[in-house]
Amino acid sequence: MRMLTIAVAASMLLAGCAAANTPSEGQGGPAALRGFGVDVDAAVSARVPQVHLRTCGPWGCHEQDVPLQVAGPVSAGPCPSDAAPDTACGAVQLPGPGPAHGYAPVPSLTMDPVTVTVTTPPGAPLAIDAQxxxxPRPICPGAATGCAEPTPQAQIRIAADGSVSQAA
Structure with missing residues (x-):
């Protein structure tokens, strides 16, 4: 009888833990981070290894270096020998030239307009100094839309000519 009581108590505890970690209705997926995505055109990505962002809004200013990762071409991954001929088994990122991407978290970011200064380090192969x-746009967790508390995010793009703009 004592073992049955312990087993029932353990299963209730585990069920409670599972319920506590279950996402709320309509809240699937990871939470979005406040901040800026940075995309660099493939034509200049090798010349822009990192940028420095200074973001200023009504909450003050936030500065940080943002390392950029070059993403080469994507190819279909290998499939098991028993897969159908038209089966897509995954994607593989190949080394090589391509666009660069980075992310700069800005914990204080709100939906208010901000002034962003983008610079490259001294001696960088491509000098960028833009303001x-x-x-920022409202982003919901996962693929949800119209959530109660969206997260502010923005996307910055560095074009092949070195100009900087907000991406759509």
Whole structure:
């Protein structure tokens, strides 16, 4: 009888833990981070290994270096020998030239417009020194839309000519 009581108590505890970690209705997926995505055109990505972002809004300023990772071409991954001929078994990132990407978390970011200064380090192969006004957009967790508390994010793009703009 004592073992049955312990087994029932353990299963209730485990069920409670599982319920506590279950996402709420409509809340699937990871939470979005406040901040900026940075995309660099493939034509200049090898010349822009990192950028420095200074973001200023009504909450003050936030500065950080953002390392950029070059993403080469994507190819279909190998499939098991018993897969159908038209089966897509995965994607593989290949080394080589391509666009660069980075992310700069800005914990204080709100939906208010901010001034962003983008620079490259001294001696960088491509000198960038640009300032622009950026309007963050509301992003919901996972693929949800219209959530109660969206997270502010923005996307910055560095074009092949070195110009900087807010991406759509």
């Amino acid at each position: 622009l006004t950026v309007r």
